[in-house]
Amino acid sequence: MATASNARYLNWVWCSLCCWLLLASTSVLAHPADNSLIQIDIRDSGLRVHVQLPVEQLYMAEPALFPKGQAFDSIDEALPAWSDFDQAAMISYLKKHLHLFMAADGPDPLNPSALPRVRLAAQPQINNMSVVVSNNSLQFKALLDVPFPDPGIRNSRAWRWLVDTSLINHRVRNHKTLITLGSDALHGRDGSDPGVLGIVGYQSAPLVITSDPGSSLTLLTTLIKQGVMHILAGFDHLLFLICLLLAAPLRIRQKRWEIEPDRRQALWNLLTLVSAFSLGHTLTLALASLGFVSVSSHTVEIAVAGSLLISAGYLLWPLSCHRITVVATLFGLVHGLAFASELGNDGFALPRQLLMLGGFAIGIELAQVGICLLVMPCLLELARHRAGIYHRLRQGGAVFTLTLASGWAIERTFNVSNPLQLLQDQLPLILLGIYLLVLASSLASLASRPASQPTVS
Numbered sequence: 001m002a003t004a005s006n007a008r009y010l011n012w013v014w015c016s017l018c019c020w021l022l023l024a025s026t027s028v029l030a031h032p033a034d035n036s037l038i039q040i041d042i043r044d045s046g047l048r049v050h051v052q053l054p055v056e057q058l059y060m061a062e063p064a065l066f067p068k069g070q071a072f073d074s075i076d077e078a079l080p081a082w083s084d085f086d087q088a089a090m091i092s093y094l095k096k097h098l099h100l101f102m103a104a105d106g107p108d109p110l111n112p113s114a115l116p117r118v119r120l121a122a123q124p125q126i127n128n129m130s131v132v133v134s135n136n137s138l139q140f141k142a143l144l145d146v147p148f149p150d151p152g153i154r155n156s157r158a159w160r161w162l163v164d165t166s167l168i169n170h171r172v173r174n175h176k177t178l179i180t181l182g183s184d185a186l187h188g189r190d191g192s193d194p195g196v197l198g199i200v201g202y203q204s205a206p207l208v209i210t211s212d213p214g215s216s217l218t219l220l221t222t223l224i225k226q227g228v229m230h231i232l233a234g235f236d237h238l239l240f241l242i243c244l245l246l247a248a249p250l251r252i253r254q255k256r257w258e259i260e261p262d263r264r265q266a267l268w269n270l271l272t273l274v275s276a277f278s279l280g281h282t283l284t285l286a287l288a289s290l291g292f293v294s295v296s297s298h299t300v301e302i303a304v305a306g307s308l309l310i311s312a313g314y315l316l317w318p319l320s321c322h323r324i325t326v327v328a329t330l331f332g333l334v335h336g337l338a339f340a341s342e343l344g345n346d347g348f349a350l351p352r353q354l355l356m357l358g359g360f361a362i363g364i365e366l367a368q369v370g371i372c373l374l375v376m377p378c379l380l381e382l383a384r385h386r387a388g389i390y391h392r393l394r395q396g397g398a399v400f401t402l403t404l405a406s407g408w409a410i411e412r413t414f415n416v417s418n419p420l421q422l423l424q425d426q427l428p429l430i431l432l433g434i435y436l437l438v439l440a441s442s443l444a445s446l447a448s449r450p451a452s453q454p455t456v457s
Contacts, residue, residue, distance in 0.1 A: 034137065034297055034341050036167055036177040038098075039194060040209055042184040046122065046147040047100060047209075050182070053167060055082055055131060055138035056297070061171040065089050075133055082138055083131040090142075091126055099164040099206075100124060100146050102153065119162075120149035136296050161209035165200060173202040174233055176226075176342065181209065193349040196356070199226055219352070220359040223343075227363020230342050231371075235427050236304050236408060237335055239401050241368060243311040244273045244328060245375055246394050249383035252318045257394065259387050263380070270376060274368060276325045280332020281339055282361055288340030289357050300337040301412045307331040308405035315398035339364060375435070378442035385445050393438065 034054040041048040059066050068081040101121045128143040153159045169175040177200050183191030196219050198207045231237055248270040251260045260266045287293040311331065314324065343360050382390040404427070407420030418424060 035199075035343075036175065038163070038165065038177055038179045039182045040161075040163065040179065040197070041182040041191060042161075042186055042189075042209070044185050046145065047161065049098075049100070049124070049144040049146060051094070051098070051140075051142040051144065051167075052134075053140045054297075055140050057168050057172050057175055058140055061168045061175075062089075062093055065093060075136065075138060078138065079131065079133060085129075085131065085140075087129065090129060090140075094126060094142060094144070094167075095124065097166045097170060098124070098144075101162055101164075101206075102149055102159045103162055104159060120153075120159075122146045122149045136294055162206040163209060164206040166202075169202045176201045179207055193352060196222065196352075198222065216355055220355060223356050223359030224363040224366065226342075227360040227365075228367045228370075229363075230339065230360075231364055231367035234338075235404070235424070235431075236308060237338070238371070238431075239404065240304075240308055240311055240331065240335065241274075241277070241371060242375070242397065243308070243315055243401060244277060245270070245372065245379060246315055246397055247324060248273055248376070249380055249390070250394070255318060257315075257318055257391070259383050259390065261384075263384070266380060266383070270372065272325050273328050274372060276328040277332040277335070278365060278368065280329040280334075281336030281364070282332075284333045284336030285339045285343070285361060285364075286357060288337050289343045289360075290353060293337070295337050297341050298412070300334065300341065302409065303334045304338050305405050305409040305412055307334050308401055309409065312398045312401035312405060315394055315401075375438075378438045381442040381445050382438070385449060386441065389441060 034057070036054065036057075037050075037052040039050040041050075055066070055069075059069055063069070064086065066082060066085050068084050070081065099121065101119045103119045124144040124146045126142060126144050129141070131138055131140050133139070163179060165177055165179075167177060169177070179197045179200060180194040181189070181191075181197050182194050183189055197209060199222065200207055231241075249260055249266040250257045250269075251265075252258070260269065284293065288295070311327070314327070339360070343356060348356065379390070379393075382393065404420060404424065407418045407424065410416065411418040423430075
């Protein structure tokens with residue numbers, strides 16, 4: 001009876017995932033994935049700013065900009081409708097959420113670490129706006145010319161340009177914008193290999209535009225931080241990793257979860273599961289970011305939600321016919337494609353692409369290792385000495401993940417608001433609270449054990 005039930009469950013989840021992927025191939029809009037890109041050229045007369053925004057996220061942030069926007073069977077069919085955007089509203093939106101200004105060089109005397117107080121706002125001239133197809137997705141592009149706010153300070157070293165943007169991320173708060181420097185007529189830079197000035201997100205401080213974007217070490221450090229934050233702020237990836245950790249101290253007997261009595265085997269399970277996931281996502285991260293693989297972000301984001309549903313279901317109803325390490329590798333391939341959309345390193349020379357890829361991948365691995373070191377000792381203690389608590393934690397974690405993944409699946413498949421948005425907004429506090437409870441329970445278990453209690457090796 002249990003075997004038939006498990007088989008029906010497996011058929012259901014795979015059929016559901018296939019249906020989501022089919023819907024993904026026939027829809028234009030998706031859950032936020034791609035970054036925006038702002039490239040700045042420094043000219044004798046001021047700045048030339050190239051803005052590229054993913055239409056799917058721009059629509060989520062400001063739907064009124066695209067009165068004719070809707071899902072179509074193909075991007076080519078969608079292009080005419082999405083190109084017919086509200087020009088006046090778009091100009092107002094760009095001017096409201098993209099600010100370029102010059103500031104006097106020198107800190108605020110009352111706060112030396114702050115940006116200068118004296119600022120001269122520049123008035124951008126928007127010369128061209130269009131929607132184009134790029135990398136199998138619709139992208140809004142705009143070209144802006146920004147003259148010096150005061151021609152008298154054009155060659156003064158006492159002033160510097162800054163950029164402040166809240167494009168898209170004023171609503172889609174996990175959205176990032178990559179800001180690069182192209183050519184620089186004042187310092188002889190030809191722009192053939194754009195330099196990364198920074199990656200900005202929600203409520204980021206204004207970014208200084210400098211003719212020297214920094215050393216390779218600075219870029220590497222920036223991308224490592226970005227990789228770490230992508231895991232910590234990407235709750236779908238974080239919950240998938242937690243599902244792997246919850247399965248590590250367990251083994252399957254007669255299609256049921258049991259506590260693994262061998263500590264070494266439990267640690268080996270952890271190593272193989274996390275390594276399998278890392279192998280999968282590193283492979284597709286490299287292939288996608290270097291342009292060898294191209295999959296629509298809609299398909300990827302729906303598949304990520306599907307991977308969470310299946311993984312959480314597996315925690316409730318294990319199936320011995322599928323090795324969990326194989327599942328972790330396959331889903332790692334899916335999550336790697338999502339990681340690549342965050343990196344967004346198109347237009348850079350190969351050495352810089354490899355540097356960005358390496359830094360981002362290192363950041364992801366550091367975040368994973370840090371989470372494992374924080375969480376796994378607690379889970380091992382509860383699994384070995386408080387099995388009843390651990391099984392309830394496993395079941396509760398699986399149900400919690402299933403609930404959130406269902407909301408993401410609905411949001412990403414049908415391009416509607418997440419019905420569980422209120423729960424998602426509180427997710428950082430919820431996860432922190434759960435971790436503190438698990439930590440307290442494991443410490444209480446450790447303290448209550450007699451010092452002479454033998455351990456199973």
